[in-house]
Amino acid sequence: MAACRLLGSLPVGLWGRNGLFVCRRNLVAPVFVRARSARAEEKQTHFGFEKVSESEKAEKVYKVFKNVAKNYDIMNDAMSLGIHRLWKDALIRMMNPLPGTKLLDVAGGTGDIAFRFMDYVRMQQERQSRQAVKSNQSPSWQQISDFYQQQNKSDSDLGSKAVICDINKEMLKVGRQKAEQLNYSEGLSWVVGNAEELPFDDDKFDVYTIAFGIRNVTHIDHVLQEAYRVLKPGGRFMCLEFSKVQNPVISRLYNLYSFQVIPVLGEVIAADWKSYQYLVESIQRFPDQEEFKAMIEDAGFYRVEYSNMTSGIVAVHSGFKL
Template identity: 45%
Template sequence: MSEQKKTIDFGFSEVPLEEKVKKVKGVFDSVAGNYDIMNDVMSMGIHRLWKRKTIELSGARSGQKVLDLAGGTGDLTKAFAKRVGQSGQVVLADINESMVRVGRERLIDAGIAGNVDYTITNAEALAFPDNSFDIATIAFGLRNVTNKDKALQELYRVLKPGGQLLVLEFSKVTQPALAKLYDFYSFNILPKMGKFIADDEASYQYLAESIRMHPDQETLKQMMLDAGFDKADYLNMNEGIVALHRGWKY
């Protein structure tokens, strides 16, 4: 099969490989303005606890350099910027200019300045030298990447020896009864909420589908090891609705 004919999942649909980036960009251009309020409504605010746990387990400290990939509207960047202080640096990086713009405005309004940089970059070809960061995170972004293996390899490359990657992502629910309830919510309620709050049912239908197409916990753990990480583990939260994966570069 020629490269031009290869396809990849876009939610439950199949699209030509080269079109996924454009389609994902379209989704996040559409939702950028309402992204934060929808996160609160969709998760009933629990996403804040998931992100707080990510920050705590990162062990970030003064003077460190942090990459917040797929950093979007800046929740993790804001917390990291406070932790690393003015002697440290946080880079909010995202492929989507609309999300970075909203994130930059939010952080400036919150008084976060001086130790935060903003970059438009593709996770599969990061615009940073080898061994650049003490910590890298990607929260709710890896499932939207076309070539996840390449993105994980790139994240490994830009980490310093001794560095840590944290991947916060929706995952496979471990409790069968909850899994059924979660499916009903995802495909019957979530898209309608997207239509009511953001006037965008299709984008939230895609987001629900993309979660189901994402690798499960054990698969992603092995992908991280295959990408070069010397050690990898994960922590299930809320019965696996979300998992926090961690990888170390020695």
């Protein structure tokens, strides 16, 4: 971008050995060198264990998820032995959403959280209707027929909506295809957007979720501020993320597995060692449970708490906007 902007203002261009050189009167200025030094001047951050400029990190993260999109679900199952499904189920049970809840799932990728949310809300709706019929000792045919009609109502009729927002078009594309295959036609919207600058109005959603997404962003504090902004007062923030393992023996085994097995699986299944090496490194660099809790509190959330799962391999952090 910096190079493009520079180029826009300059009239002549020539390719040199070290990149593009531009001539202006008697001045020969190496644009790439300037672009590189502009990047060097930019704030530094981490991409896994590597130190990079902030803009470089965003590009690299985009590339990782573009590369893994097609194999994302298979790899998730392979890496976690399917346990990611249980963690995601647990997140929805903790949320316990009622029919009518509006969910924003940020970094929603291929839709795993949103699909579970829709299933759960539908189940709640059916349970409520069944209880209403049962509580009536001798329901009329009309009541029974209303009950079955209610069951056939689509999710949008029930008023529940899930918006899946992700910065990566490829991930969303795979998610949409999955939604079609699984028949989630109603109540879902797919939006390309950056968690650090959400394309939504203030006070819009009842619940905000981010699952395995926040460790990939450049500024966690911006993401938390945005979550706070788009939630309605009374709304709930929930984050499912890898965390710090509590048991030292499990921690050692887990580290061994992460660094020795996951990149190998990435190479074997998806022919992509680097992306999975990054995923493992990004997990190591993410703040621990207490540190992250403090960050959520700093963003203005109340009643912030967390629950560890699988000995703290992952944790769900939750807080409310009052």
